[in-house]
Amino acid sequence: MFRAQTLRTPDVIAIIGRQTAYTYAELDRLTDAIAYRLQLGGVHPETVVGCWAHDSLTTVVQLLSVLKAGGAYLLLDPQLPVERVRYMIDDSDPMCILSDIPLPSSLTGERTTVLMSDLTQGLSRATTPVPAAGVAPDNLAYVAYTSGSTGRPKGVLITHSAVSNHATSMRKHLELRPGDRLPMMAPAAFDMATEEILPPLVSGCTLVDAPHRSPSMREFTEDILDDGYTVLNISSPLWHRWTTYLQQTGIAVPHTLRLVIVGSDKIYTAKFEEWMSLPGAENVWWVAAYGVTEATVTSLLYLTAARDDLRDEALMPIGTPLDNVTAYVVGDDGELVAPGEVGELFIGGAGLARGYCNLPGKTAERFGHNPFDPIPASRYYRTGDLVRRRIDGTFVWLGRYDSQIEINGLRIEPAEIEATIHDHPAVEEAVVVYKPPTVAGGQGSLVAFVEAKSDNGIDIDELRAYLTTRLHPPMRPDEIIVLDRIPLSMNGKVDRAALRLFQQVS
Numbered sequence: 001m002f003r004a005q006t007l008r009t010p011d012v013i014a015i016i017g018r019q020t021a022y023t024y025a026e027l028d029r030l031t032d033a034i035a036y037r038l039q040l041g042g043v044h045p046e047t048v049v050g051c052w053a054h055d056s057l058t059t060v061v062q063l064l065s066v067l068k069a070g071g072a073y074l075l076l077d078p079q080l081p082v083e084r085v086r087y088m089i090d091d092s093d094p095m096c097i098l099s100d101i102p103l104p105s106s107l108t109g110e111r112t113t114v115l116m117s118d119l120t121q122g123l124s125r126a127t128t129p130v131p132a133a134g135v136a137p138d139n140l141a142y143v144a145y146t147s148g149s150t151g152r153p154k155g156v157l158i159t160h161s162a163v164s165n166h167a168t169s170m171r172k173h174l175e176l177r178p179g180d181r182l183p184m185m186a187p188a189a190f191d192m193a194t195e196e197i198l199p200p201l202v203s204g205c206t207l208v209d210a211p212h213r214s215p216s217m218r219e220f221t222e223d224i225l226d227d228g229y230t231v232l233n234i235s236s237p238l239w240h241r242w243t244t245y246l247q248q249t250g251i252a253v254p255h256t257l258r259l260v261i262v263g264s265d266k267i268y269t270a271k272f273e274e275w276m277s278l279p280g281a282e283n284v285w286w287v288a289a290y291g292v293t294e295a296t297v298t299s300l301l302y303l304t305a306a307r308d309d310l311r312d313e314a315l316m317p318i319g320t321p322l323d324n325v326t327a328y329v330v331g332d333d334g335e336l337v338a339p340g341e342v343g344e345l346f347i348g349g350a351g352l353a354r355g356y357c358n359l360p361g362k363t364a365e366r367f368g369h370n371p372f373d374p375i376p377a378s379r380y381y382r383t384g385d386l387v388r389r390r391i392d393g394t395f396v397w398l399g400r401y402d403s404q405i406e407i408n409g410l411r412i413e414p415a416e417i418e419a420t421i422h423d424h425p426a427v428e429e430a431v432v433v434y435k436p437p438t439v440a441g442g443q444g445s446l447v448a449f450v451e452a453k454s455d456n457g458i459d460i461d462e463l464r465a466y467l468t469t470r471l472h473p474p475m476r477p478d479e480i481i482v483l484d485r486i487p488l489s490m491n492g493k494v495d496r497a498a499l500r501l502f503q504q505v506s
Helices: 002-008 024-040 056-069 082-092 116-120 160-174 192-201 217-227 236-249 269-276 360-366 414-422 460-468 496-505
Strands: 013-016 021-023 048-052 072-076 096-099 112-115 140-145 155-159 181-184 206-209 231-235 259-263 285-290 300-302 317-321 325-330 342-349 367-369 379-389 395-400 405-407 410-412 427-435 445-452 479-483
Touching: 002 024, 013 024, 013 056, 021 024, 024 056, 024 116, 048 056, 048 082, 056 072, 056 096, 056 116, 056 181, 056 192, 056 206, 072 082, 082 155, 096 116, 112 116, 140 160, 155 160, 160 192, 181 192, 181 217, 181 231, 192 206, 192 231, 217 236, 231 236, 236 259, 236 269, 236 427, 269 285, 285 317, 317 325, 325 379, 342 395, 360 367, 360 379, 395 414, 410 414, 414 427, 414 445, 414 460, 427 496, 460 479
Parallel strands: 013 206, 048 072, 048 096, 072 140, 096 112, 181 206, 231 259, 259 285, 445 479
Antiparallel strands: 013 021, 140 155, 285 300, 300 317, 317 395, 325 342, 342 379, 367 379, 379 395, 405 410, 427 445
16 A cells, blocks of 8 residues: 555655655655565564664654565554563564664563664665565554553554555545645554554655654644644543643644544543634544554544534544444443443454454453354454444443442443533543542542643632532542643553552552
């Protein structure tokens, strides 16, 4: 797909790095040459190759080269803890690791580190033939590790057919095209990095190595204007904060933008209404995205956001499935539920992973034969997410099965409480966690962590009074803790594990 796009747009800039840039033709020639050398070194289908880089341009070169050679890439991030990187390497067992710097054997073990400088040394501008890789659709394309907030991270095995379906479907539904400029902000080790790279590069877009990975809202806004970004694909916590910043400063939504994709966590409808009131927002197509690592990054898109569709919705819809992807709402009895009823989201179709690396038991637990699809070999993945399907066919995310809390016989979903707290005008973000009882037979409690929208802070007594009129007694937080910032994980999601640790220590 990348080579086909290169033939269409050879002279378009494909990627802008910190010190250099490549056109599509230049990037194609470079990665052809590296892929050829990788094949000579033994890379072939089902071979995993680790990729270690300190900048996004190098990551893109590594990723494309490994795929062209027929191998599967494992993106490693220098910002991750050493123990986690070592675990990822030991678990996936790559044949070698491509790196922009020498790596210690304490990290790589007995595996060979191949320096990018050695691979590119002596390359001429002449076209290097790449032998046919012999890649089949069900061959491995990449290994991505889940966040691992509880226990060890799990390696997810994604095939070429899943990657191809994801890239082409995203290109189609988001109308990606030459002239679009997108920042690369996601940490390399998370699957969002793949979505930042492959769909744009099969669409003729220009990728930009973002100058700030954890920017202030002022820097973020300036970067959009300075680099002329037309498309943003960002986490909902970042979008929430950016929307508040624009609203409080009176700054217009940057005029360069045509599309903003928001995902990875819950999206408040009230925040979307705030976004739509910003000057310039009417010129931007706003899209919500939902996905899981086990189904190739993104599975559903909410492409429209008419206000009259959002009445009585505290959280934004997550949309409908991508091409060749299926989604079902399944009850506790294993049967499909009617529209409007709540159940677990099952995903099927072309985006599903093979399963987990070296975890057959966990694979059997989460992946299974799909009884709702007439195709005999079809499978499903149990997401663990609670959803509801609306009459118009769109899905609404309601929370996690494993985050539900039972207090006094009442099953409580923290996301509902969080949305109610967020509706308070002084609250920017809210996260509710369960605090177990301190003695056997005791009663657990709800702890709400809140982030103020402005320097004026939050009047806790006033917030409690506000919640008293909106929540049933068992759903009212027993404790409210105001934080300067709700912590986020490296992939931009709310770090609930850090909050649980905080409340245990406190």
